[in-house]
Amino acid sequence: MTATITTQNATVPEPGQFPVLIEHEARYADLDPSRRIGREALVRWFEDARVAVERDAFGADLVARLQSRVRLLLAAIRVDVLAPLRVAGRYRIGVGVSHVGTTSFSYRYAVFAGDECVAAGESTSVHTDGTAPSPLPDEVRAALSGLRVDATASGRPDRGGERLVRENYPFRYDVRTRFTDLDTNRHVNNVALAAWYLDGIAELHQDVLGYPVGGPLDGLSPSSLSVQYLDQVHYPGIHTLRVGVAEIGEDTVRYHCGLFDGARCIGLAEAEGFHHAPGDDGDPVRLAEALAPFRMKD
Structure with a gap:
Protein backbone atom coordinates (compact mmCIF):
# COMPACT_ATOMS: atom_id res chain seq x y z
CA MET A 1 0.00 0.00 0.00
CA ARG A 156 9.54 24.48 4.49
CA PRO A 157 8.86 22.57 7.70
CA ASP A 158 7.57 24.77 10.48
CA ARG A 159 10.44 26.37 12.40
CA GLY A 160 8.38 27.39 15.41
CA GLY A 161 10.28 27.62 18.68
CA GLU A 162 8.81 24.37 19.96
CA ARG A 163 10.28 22.48 16.98
CA LEU A 164 13.78 23.53 18.04
CA VAL A 165 13.46 22.13 21.58
CA ARG A 166 14.87 18.63 21.88
CA GLU A 167 12.65 17.57 24.81
CA ASN A 168 9.43 18.29 22.88
CA TYR A 169 9.97 15.15 20.79
CA PRO A 170 9.00 12.03 22.78
CA PHE A 171 10.99 9.45 20.77
CA ARG A 172 14.79 9.39 20.68
CA TYR A 173 17.09 7.70 18.16
CA ASP A 174 20.87 8.19 18.26
CA VAL A 175 22.80 8.34 14.97
CA ARG A 176 26.54 7.96 14.52
CA THR A 177 27.98 9.74 11.48
CA ARG A 178 29.72 7.35 9.08
CA PHE A 179 32.62 8.32 6.88
CA THR A 180 30.66 7.03 3.87
CA ASP A 181 27.92 9.60 4.61
CA LEU A 182 30.25 12.45 3.60
CA ASP A 183 30.19 14.23 0.25
CA THR A 184 32.81 16.33 -1.58
CA ASN A 185 32.15 19.22 0.82
CA ARG A 186 33.26 16.92 3.67
CA HIS A 187 29.94 17.14 5.47
CA VAL A 188 27.09 14.63 5.60
CA ASN A 189 25.30 14.51 2.25
CA ASN A 190 21.66 15.59 2.04
CA VAL A 191 20.59 12.14 0.84
CA ALA A 192 22.14 10.46 3.88
CA LEU A 193 20.44 12.97 6.18
CA ALA A 194 17.05 12.30 4.57
CA ALA A 195 17.62 8.60 5.21
CA TRP A 196 18.33 9.35 8.89
CA TYR A 197 14.84 10.81 9.32
CA LEU A 198 13.27 7.80 7.62
CA ASP A 199 15.30 5.52 9.90
CA GLY A 200 14.05 7.43 12.94
CA ILE A 201 10.41 6.95 11.94
CA ALA A 202 11.05 3.27 11.22
CA GLU A 203 12.60 2.90 14.69
CA LEU A 204 9.46 4.43 16.20
CA HIS A 205 7.34 1.91 14.29
CA GLN A 206 9.61 -0.90 15.49
CA ASP A 207 9.16 0.23 19.07
CA VAL A 208 5.37 0.40 18.72
CA LEU A 209 5.14 -2.97 16.95
CA GLY A 210 7.45 -4.77 19.35
CA TYR A 211 10.50 -5.02 17.08
CA PRO A 212 9.20 -7.48 14.44
CA VAL A 213 11.72 -9.45 12.41
CA GLY A 214 12.36 -7.78 9.06
CA GLY A 215 11.36 -4.30 10.13
CA PRO A 216 8.03 -2.45 10.14
CA LEU A 217 5.33 -3.12 7.56
CA ASP A 218 5.77 -1.73 4.05
CA GLY A 219 2.50 0.19 4.14
CA LEU A 220 3.66 2.28 7.10
CA SER A 221 6.56 3.95 5.26
CA PRO A 222 5.97 7.69 4.75
CA SER A 223 4.95 8.74 1.25
CA SER A 224 5.75 12.40 1.89
CA LEU A 225 9.03 13.68 3.32
CA SER A 226 10.10 17.30 3.72
CA VAL A 227 13.55 18.15 5.09
CA GLN A 228 15.11 21.44 6.12
CA TYR A 229 18.88 21.55 6.57
CA LEU A 230 19.69 24.12 9.26
CA ASP A 231 23.43 23.47 9.61
CA GLN A 232 26.14 21.20 8.28
CA VAL A 233 26.63 17.81 9.93
CA HIS A 234 30.22 16.64 10.27
CA TYR A 235 32.24 13.49 10.84
CA PRO A 236 32.93 12.14 13.38
CA GLY A 237 29.97 12.69 15.62
CA ILE A 238 26.98 11.17 17.41
CA HIS A 239 23.71 13.05 16.98
CA THR A 240 20.27 12.69 18.49
CA LEU A 241 17.32 12.35 16.14
CA ARG A 242 13.97 13.02 17.77
CA VAL A 243 10.52 12.05 16.46
CA GLY A 244 7.07 13.16 17.56
CA VAL A 245 3.55 12.67 16.22
CA ALA A 246 2.09 15.98 15.06
CA GLU A 247 -1.36 14.84 13.93
CA ILE A 248 -3.34 11.61 13.65
CA GLY A 249 -6.10 11.64 11.05
CA GLU A 250 -8.64 9.07 9.96
CA ASP A 251 -6.09 7.19 7.81
CA THR A 252 -2.80 9.06 7.97
CA VAL A 253 -0.33 10.26 10.55
CA ARG A 254 2.00 13.27 10.31
CA TYR A 255 5.38 13.19 12.02
CA HIS A 256 7.72 15.96 13.14
CA CYS A 257 11.43 15.19 13.38
CA GLY A 258 14.38 17.14 14.71
CA LEU A 259 18.11 16.43 14.46
CA PHE A 260 20.20 17.70 17.38
CA ASP A 261 23.87 18.24 18.15
CA GLY A 262 23.63 18.33 21.91
CA ALA A 263 20.73 20.70 22.55
CA ARG A 264 21.22 22.61 19.28
CA CYS A 265 18.79 21.81 16.46
CA ILE A 266 20.64 21.30 13.15
CA GLY A 267 17.83 19.90 11.00
CA LEU A 268 14.06 19.50 10.76
CA ALA A 269 11.75 17.17 8.86
CA GLU A 270 8.08 16.39 8.41
CA ALA A 271 6.65 13.16 7.03
CA GLU A 272 3.21 11.71 6.37
CA GLY A 273 1.93 8.18 5.76
CA PHE A 274 -0.70 5.64 6.75
CA HIS A 275 -1.08 4.51 10.35
CA HIS A 276 -2.57 1.17 9.31
CA ALA A 277 -1.51 -1.55 6.87
CA PRO A 278 -2.26 -5.21 6.10
CA GLY A 279 -0.37 -7.57 8.39
CA ASP A 280 1.32 -10.81 7.40
CA ASP A 281 -1.80 -12.75 8.35
CA GLY A 282 -4.04 -10.47 6.28
CA ASP A 283 -5.56 -8.69 9.27
CA PRO A 284 -4.93 -4.94 9.43
CA VAL A 285 -2.31 -3.57 11.80
CA ARG A 286 -3.49 -0.28 13.28
CA LEU A 287 -1.10 2.10 15.02
CA ALA A 288 -3.22 5.18 15.72
CA GLU A 289 -3.86 4.30 19.37
CA ALA A 290 -0.29 3.11 19.93
CA LEU A 291 1.15 6.30 18.40
CA ALA A 292 -0.95 8.61 20.60
CA PRO A 293 1.56 8.61 23.52
CA PHE A 294 4.24 9.91 21.12
CA ARG A 295 2.47 13.18 20.33
CA MET A 296 4.61 16.31 20.28
CA LYS A 297 4.74 18.17 23.58
CA ASP A 298 3.44 21.73 23.74
Whole structure:
Protein backbone atom coordinates (compact mmCIF):
# COMPACT_ATOMS: atom_id res chain seq x y z
CA MET A 1 0.00 0.00 0.00
CA THR A 2 1.25 3.49 -0.80
CA ALA A 3 -0.25 6.51 0.90
CA THR A 4 -1.74 9.00 -1.52
CA ILE A 5 -0.36 12.45 -0.85
CA THR A 6 -1.78 15.44 -2.69
CA THR A 7 0.86 17.52 -4.45
CA GLN A 8 1.25 21.13 -3.40
CA ASN A 9 0.26 22.31 -6.88
CA ALA A 10 -3.31 22.57 -8.16
CA THR A 11 -2.74 19.95 -10.87
CA VAL A 12 -0.57 16.87 -11.22
CA PRO A 13 2.56 17.81 -13.22
CA GLU A 14 2.82 16.86 -16.89
CA PRO A 15 6.03 16.31 -18.91
CA GLY A 16 5.40 19.29 -21.19
CA GLN A 17 5.56 21.71 -18.26
CA PHE A 18 9.28 21.15 -17.66
CA PRO A 19 12.10 22.79 -19.62
CA VAL A 20 14.40 19.84 -18.85
CA LEU A 21 13.55 16.12 -18.96
CA ILE A 22 16.30 13.70 -17.96
CA GLU A 23 16.16 9.97 -18.70
CA HIS A 24 16.81 7.97 -15.55
CA GLU A 25 17.07 4.21 -15.16
CA ALA A 26 16.18 2.69 -11.81
CA ARG A 27 18.79 0.48 -10.13
CA TYR A 28 18.34 -2.54 -7.90
CA ALA A 29 20.09 -0.58 -5.13
CA ASP A 30 17.26 1.99 -5.28
CA LEU A 31 14.75 -0.54 -3.94
CA ASP A 32 13.62 -0.53 -0.32
CA PRO A 33 12.18 -3.55 1.58
CA SER A 34 8.81 -3.02 -0.14
CA ARG A 35 10.55 -3.81 -3.47
CA ARG A 36 9.77 -0.30 -4.69
CA ILE A 37 11.96 2.74 -5.21
CA GLY A 38 12.73 4.15 -1.76
CA ARG A 39 12.12 7.72 -0.66
CA GLU A 40 15.82 8.36 -0.06
CA ALA A 41 16.52 7.04 -3.57
CA LEU A 42 14.21 9.72 -4.96
CA VAL A 43 16.12 12.36 -3.00
CA ARG A 44 19.26 11.05 -4.75
CA TRP A 45 17.51 11.11 -8.15
CA PHE A 46 16.63 14.76 -7.60
CA GLU A 47 20.20 15.51 -6.57
CA ASP A 48 21.55 13.85 -9.74
CA ALA A 49 19.12 15.86 -11.88
CA ARG A 50 19.95 19.10 -10.06
CA VAL A 51 23.71 18.62 -10.46
CA ALA A 52 23.32 17.80 -14.17
CA VAL A 53 21.23 20.92 -14.79
CA GLU A 54 23.65 23.18 -12.92
CA ARG A 55 26.64 21.75 -14.79
CA ASP A 56 25.04 22.33 -18.17
CA ALA A 57 23.31 25.65 -17.38
CA PHE A 58 26.06 27.61 -15.65
CA GLY A 59 29.13 25.40 -15.46
CA ALA A 60 28.75 24.27 -11.87
CA ASP A 61 30.77 21.10 -12.44
CA LEU A 62 32.89 19.44 -9.76
CA VAL A 63 35.97 21.51 -10.63
CA ALA A 64 34.06 24.79 -10.29
CA ARG A 65 32.61 23.66 -6.97
CA LEU A 66 35.97 22.53 -5.57
CA GLN A 67 37.59 25.80 -6.67
CA SER A 68 34.75 27.70 -4.97
CA ARG A 69 33.73 29.48 -8.18
CA VAL A 70 30.18 28.23 -7.51
CA ARG A 71 29.10 27.58 -3.91
CA LEU A 72 25.62 26.11 -3.57
CA LEU A 73 24.22 24.46 -0.45
CA LEU A 74 20.92 22.62 -0.26
CA ALA A 75 18.63 24.28 2.28
CA ALA A 76 15.45 22.21 1.93
CA ILE A 77 13.91 19.39 -0.09
CA ARG A 78 10.51 17.74 -0.35
CA VAL A 79 9.50 14.40 -1.91
CA ASP A 80 5.94 13.18 -2.54
CA VAL A 81 5.36 9.62 -3.77
CA LEU A 82 2.17 9.55 -5.85
CA ALA A 83 2.23 5.97 -7.15
CA PRO A 84 4.45 2.88 -6.69
CA LEU A 85 7.83 3.13 -8.46
CA ARG A 86 9.32 -0.22 -9.43
CA VAL A 87 12.76 -1.14 -10.69
CA ALA A 88 11.48 -2.36 -14.07
CA GLY A 89 11.36 0.22 -16.83
CA ARG A 90 12.83 3.67 -17.32
CA TYR A 91 11.76 7.00 -15.87
CA ARG A 92 12.06 10.64 -16.85
CA ILE A 93 12.79 13.36 -14.31
CA GLY A 94 11.35 16.77 -15.08
CA VAL A 95 13.31 19.71 -13.64
CA GLY A 96 12.49 23.42 -13.64
CA VAL A 97 13.25 26.54 -11.60
CA SER A 98 10.17 27.72 -9.71
CA HIS A 99 11.61 30.72 -7.87
CA VAL A 100 14.73 32.91 -7.96
CA GLY A 101 15.50 35.14 -4.98
CA THR A 102 18.42 37.31 -3.99
CA THR A 103 20.63 34.58 -2.55
CA SER A 104 18.62 31.41 -3.22
CA PHE A 105 16.51 29.64 -5.83
CA SER A 106 14.10 26.72 -5.91
CA TYR A 107 13.60 23.74 -8.20
CA ARG A 108 10.47 21.79 -8.96
CA TYR A 109 10.76 18.10 -9.88
CA ALA A 110 8.50 15.37 -11.22
CA VAL A 111 9.18 11.72 -12.01
CA PHE A 112 7.31 10.26 -14.99
CA ALA A 113 6.65 6.65 -15.94
CA GLY A 114 5.60 7.23 -19.52
CA ASP A 115 3.39 10.32 -19.14
CA GLU A 116 2.15 9.39 -15.64
CA CYS A 117 3.57 11.45 -12.79
CA VAL A 118 4.55 8.95 -10.06
CA ALA A 119 6.50 11.30 -7.77
CA ALA A 120 6.99 15.03 -7.32
CA GLY A 121 9.22 17.28 -5.29
CA GLU A 122 10.93 20.60 -4.80
CA SER A 123 14.14 21.93 -3.29
CA THR A 124 15.80 25.21 -2.34
CA SER A 125 19.50 25.93 -2.83
CA VAL A 126 21.41 28.82 -1.26
CA HIS A 127 24.41 30.56 -2.81
CA THR A 128 27.12 31.22 -0.23
CA ASP A 129 30.49 32.92 0.02
CA GLY A 130 31.66 30.12 2.28
CA THR A 131 30.44 31.60 5.54
CA ALA A 132 27.07 33.25 4.81
CA PRO A 133 24.47 33.56 2.02
CA SER A 134 25.61 35.85 -0.80
CA PRO A 135 23.86 37.29 -3.89
CA LEU A 136 23.52 34.98 -6.87
CA PRO A 137 26.06 35.82 -9.61
CA ASP A 138 24.55 37.49 -12.68
CA GLU A 139 25.52 34.58 -14.96
CA VAL A 140 23.80 32.10 -12.65
CA ARG A 141 20.69 34.26 -12.42
CA ALA A 142 20.56 34.56 -16.23
CA ALA A 143 20.90 30.82 -16.69
CA LEU A 144 18.18 30.10 -14.14
CA SER A 145 15.75 32.44 -15.91
CA GLY A 146 15.79 30.11 -18.92
CA LEU A 147 14.69 27.17 -16.76
CA ARG A 148 11.55 28.68 -15.24
CA VAL A 149 8.49 26.54 -14.57
CA ASP A 150 5.19 27.58 -12.99
CA ALA A 151 4.78 26.21 -9.50
CA THR A 152 3.40 27.05 -6.08
CA ALA A 153 5.90 26.43 -3.33
CA SER A 154 4.74 24.36 -0.37
CA GLY A 155 7.04 26.03 2.13
CA ARG A 156 9.54 24.48 4.49
CA PRO A 157 8.86 22.57 7.70
CA ASP A 158 7.57 24.77 10.48
CA ARG A 159 10.44 26.37 12.40
CA GLY A 160 8.38 27.39 15.41
CA GLY A 161 10.28 27.62 18.68
CA GLU A 162 8.81 24.37 19.96
CA ARG A 163 10.28 22.48 16.98
CA LEU A 164 13.78 23.53 18.04
CA VAL A 165 13.46 22.13 21.58
CA ARG A 166 14.87 18.63 21.88
CA GLU A 167 12.65 17.57 24.81
CA ASN A 168 9.43 18.29 22.88
CA TYR A 169 9.97 15.15 20.79
CA PRO A 170 9.00 12.03 22.78
CA PHE A 171 10.99 9.45 20.77
CA ARG A 172 14.79 9.39 20.68
CA TYR A 173 17.09 7.70 18.16
CA ASP A 174 20.87 8.19 18.26
CA VAL A 175 22.80 8.34 14.97
CA ARG A 176 26.54 7.96 14.52
CA THR A 177 27.98 9.74 11.48
CA ARG A 178 29.72 7.35 9.08
CA PHE A 179 32.62 8.32 6.88
CA THR A 180 30.66 7.03 3.87
CA ASP A 181 27.92 9.60 4.61
CA LEU A 182 30.25 12.45 3.60
CA ASP A 183 30.19 14.23 0.25
CA THR A 184 32.81 16.33 -1.58
CA ASN A 185 32.15 19.22 0.82
CA ARG A 186 33.26 16.92 3.67
CA HIS A 187 29.94 17.14 5.47
CA VAL A 188 27.09 14.63 5.60
CA ASN A 189 25.30 14.51 2.25
CA ASN A 190 21.66 15.59 2.04
CA VAL A 191 20.59 12.14 0.84
CA ALA A 192 22.14 10.46 3.88
CA LEU A 193 20.44 12.97 6.18
CA ALA A 194 17.05 12.30 4.57
CA ALA A 195 17.62 8.60 5.21
CA TRP A 196 18.33 9.35 8.89
CA TYR A 197 14.84 10.81 9.32
CA LEU A 198 13.27 7.80 7.62
CA ASP A 199 15.30 5.52 9.90
CA GLY A 200 14.05 7.43 12.94
CA ILE A 201 10.41 6.95 11.94
CA ALA A 202 11.05 3.27 11.22
CA GLU A 203 12.60 2.90 14.69
CA LEU A 204 9.46 4.43 16.20
CA HIS A 205 7.34 1.91 14.29
CA GLN A 206 9.61 -0.90 15.49
CA ASP A 207 9.16 0.23 19.07
CA VAL A 208 5.37 0.40 18.72
CA LEU A 209 5.14 -2.97 16.95
CA GLY A 210 7.45 -4.77 19.35
CA TYR A 211 10.50 -5.02 17.08
CA PRO A 212 9.20 -7.48 14.44
CA VAL A 213 11.72 -9.45 12.41
CA GLY A 214 12.36 -7.78 9.06
CA GLY A 215 11.36 -4.30 10.13
CA PRO A 216 8.03 -2.45 10.14
CA LEU A 217 5.33 -3.12 7.56
CA ASP A 218 5.77 -1.73 4.05
CA GLY A 219 2.50 0.19 4.14
CA LEU A 220 3.66 2.28 7.10
CA SER A 221 6.56 3.95 5.26
CA PRO A 222 5.97 7.69 4.75
CA SER A 223 4.95 8.74 1.25
CA SER A 224 5.75 12.40 1.89
CA LEU A 225 9.03 13.68 3.32
CA SER A 226 10.10 17.30 3.72
CA VAL A 227 13.55 18.15 5.09
CA GLN A 228 15.11 21.44 6.12
CA TYR A 229 18.88 21.55 6.57
CA LEU A 230 19.69 24.12 9.26
CA ASP A 231 23.43 23.47 9.61
CA GLN A 232 26.14 21.20 8.28
CA VAL A 233 26.63 17.81 9.93
CA HIS A 234 30.22 16.64 10.27
CA TYR A 235 32.24 13.49 10.84
CA PRO A 236 32.93 12.14 13.38
CA GLY A 237 29.97 12.69 15.62
CA ILE A 238 26.98 11.17 17.41
CA HIS A 239 23.71 13.05 16.98
CA THR A 240 20.27 12.69 18.49
CA LEU A 241 17.32 12.35 16.14
CA ARG A 242 13.97 13.02 17.77
CA VAL A 243 10.52 12.05 16.46
CA GLY A 244 7.07 13.16 17.56
CA VAL A 245 3.55 12.67 16.22
CA ALA A 246 2.09 15.98 15.06
CA GLU A 247 -1.36 14.84 13.93
CA ILE A 248 -3.34 11.61 13.65
CA GLY A 249 -6.10 11.64 11.05
CA GLU A 250 -8.64 9.07 9.96
CA ASP A 251 -6.09 7.19 7.81
CA THR A 252 -2.80 9.06 7.97
CA VAL A 253 -0.33 10.26 10.55
CA ARG A 254 2.00 13.27 10.31
CA TYR A 255 5.38 13.19 12.02
CA HIS A 256 7.72 15.96 13.14
CA CYS A 257 11.43 15.19 13.38
CA GLY A 258 14.38 17.14 14.71
CA LEU A 259 18.11 16.43 14.46
CA PHE A 260 20.20 17.70 17.38
CA ASP A 261 23.87 18.24 18.15
CA GLY A 262 23.63 18.33 21.91
CA ALA A 263 20.73 20.70 22.55
CA ARG A 264 21.22 22.61 19.28
CA CYS A 265 18.79 21.81 16.46
CA ILE A 266 20.64 21.30 13.15
CA GLY A 267 17.83 19.90 11.00
CA LEU A 268 14.06 19.50 10.76
CA ALA A 269 11.75 17.17 8.86
CA GLU A 270 8.08 16.39 8.41
CA ALA A 271 6.65 13.16 7.03
CA GLU A 272 3.21 11.71 6.37
CA GLY A 273 1.93 8.18 5.76
CA PHE A 274 -0.70 5.64 6.75
CA HIS A 275 -1.08 4.51 10.35
CA HIS A 276 -2.57 1.17 9.31
CA ALA A 277 -1.51 -1.55 6.87
CA PRO A 278 -2.26 -5.21 6.10
CA GLY A 279 -0.37 -7.57 8.39
CA ASP A 280 1.32 -10.81 7.40
CA ASP A 281 -1.80 -12.75 8.35
CA GLY A 282 -4.04 -10.47 6.28
CA ASP A 283 -5.56 -8.69 9.27
CA PRO A 284 -4.93 -4.94 9.43
CA VAL A 285 -2.31 -3.57 11.80
CA ARG A 286 -3.49 -0.28 13.28
CA LEU A 287 -1.10 2.10 15.02
CA ALA A 288 -3.22 5.18 15.72
CA GLU A 289 -3.86 4.30 19.37
CA ALA A 290 -0.29 3.11 19.93
CA LEU A 291 1.15 6.30 18.40
CA ALA A 292 -0.95 8.61 20.60
CA PRO A 293 1.56 8.61 23.52
CA PHE A 294 4.24 9.91 21.12
CA ARG A 295 2.47 13.18 20.33
CA MET A 296 4.61 16.31 20.28
CA LYS A 297 4.74 18.17 23.58
CA ASP A 298 3.44 21.73 23.74
